[in-house]
Amino acid sequence: MPARETWRVLYRHFRPHRWAVALGTLFALVGAVTALLQPLAAKELVERLGGEESITGVLLVLTALVVLGTAIESVGSYILERTAESVVLAARRGLVGRLLRLRLPEVERTTPGDLMSRITSDTTLLRSVTTDSVVAAVTGGLACVTTLVMMAVMDAVLLGVVLGVIVLIGGAMALVLPRISEATRRSQEAVAEISNRLERVFGAFRTVKASGAEARETAAVGEAAEEAWRQGLRSARWQAVAGSSVGLAVQVSFLAVLGIGGARVASGAITVADLVAFLLYLFYLTDPVSKLVSAATEYQMGAAAVARIEEARRLAAEDLEGESASGPAEGEGPASVVFEDVVFRYRDGLPDVHRGVSFEVAGPGMTAFVGPSGAGKTTVFGLIERFHEVTGGRVLVDGRDVRDWAPAALRAAIGYVEQDAPVLAGTLRENLLFAAPEATEDEVREVLVRARLKELVERLPEGLDTPVGHRGSQLSGGERQRVAIARALLRRPRLLLLDEATSQLDAVNELALRDVVAEVARETTVLVVAHRLSTVTLADRIVVMDAGRVRAVGTHAELVAADRLYGELAATQFLAAGAGGVPRTGPAVGTATAG
């Protein structure tokens, strides 16, 4: 990121806290002045020790100075620490708010671990750069300027010598500092890689175990950790170089001033006392210059973090509310869905997944989408939800292009059950209310019955408040499926999108759920990506998709008679489990999955 841009962004983080930092700086300055006064009071005390005058007054002043100095210092440091925490909090809030609104393709291009590390780890690097280093720069800068002015008053020639050395060291620092920034950036990248690896492992822990991959994955995480360590060391090395160069600058200046100053004393240009005082000032310079250098170091680390945070902030996010907050959610009755010659590819360079898909669905009723794996069925749902935008053609919901609805208002009208039925960590109740936080207790009870979850809830030790584990790992596959359906129904959708699981429901539950879906379809538009014979036979119409096109539309009976591909699918691919009483087509009904 260009230096000016870095400044601008850092300033944006710092601006809301500028008065707190100013106060902290003021306290630091007052603390420094009280510290400077202490030796004077001590000197006064010692001078009075042998004499007649009482020392009580001076003693009191000295005590007051010590107490005051300590108090001011601790209050100042609390203000700064508090501000630092607030900077991190604000950065985290802003970033989370942004990342949770990212457009789906952006999330698919990145990795969760990387995004998470930007929120958790990179933001912490903003702490010092927006607080401590500002204070260090101000107090260090002030002290430096004052000392240099005093030196100028004493002897301009010697000051020139000191400045010459400082400029030399400054040049060396200009080479060192960017390396700190670079090492920090790489170290943060390695930290992100650790998150990525861990997310991969813990996201599929059963698979890791079943594959006996523990040792390999441990090594892979270890490798990323080692890289973070290596980069940390690199940064530490350059920081040490930067720090020691201050000491070096003072030593070199000291020798140069001693040599040249000695000559000036000999020539009578300055007195010995002048030279001694000058040398003392030179030593005073060590502390403020160290502060300036550490401020510059912090700045480099902050710059690396800012670059990573900004990178994440700039990923394309959705305007969930859109220009008008209106959407099909406000409509009544079943929603209509129309695809008009839709062309779609997930990314430039990838092949078209939809190559002119057209169909019309006016609710209520159930429409089943069938076709070979990869035909583009699930993609239909993604386009209706506007997770992705069409490359060509139009998708209309309630007669209006989905691009004209506000995404939040569009999605509020839709209940979506994904194929892998995601259940989130948390309690069963949280999962049910996830899509409809306002639902009442009665509505929850009703949906539990409809989704055949009542028995499960009664069996669980804490009922609805039982935690279900990471990704619902403490539920069975079929239970997860039913929770996902209950969640979607609780939203009271005008359009239900159901990506049917290829397995998981036992015969009894499947039959029951089939009835629920049929019941919902009486008042609602239901679209199902169907993998079961029982579902397609129930559907009012079936859309047969093949290789990104709609191949045929009709009822089961019509299609069996008229469409060769459908006939084949019905004969070989549809799952027949639990399809009791449903007419079977073709000689054998295999158990192969269609997706």
Ligand SMILES: Nc1ncnc2c1ncn2[C@@H]1O[C@H](COP(=O)(O)OP(=O)(O)OP(=O)(O)O)[C@@H](O)[C@H]1O
């Ligand atoms: N997010 C994505 N990014 C890139 N390509 C994708 C993405 N999602 C799906 N695809 C590709 O798009 C094609 C269609 O996928 P889609 O999920 O719509 O198929 P489907 O008909 O639902 O298949 P199945 O019956 O197996 O679920 C597939 O070839 C798939 O590899």
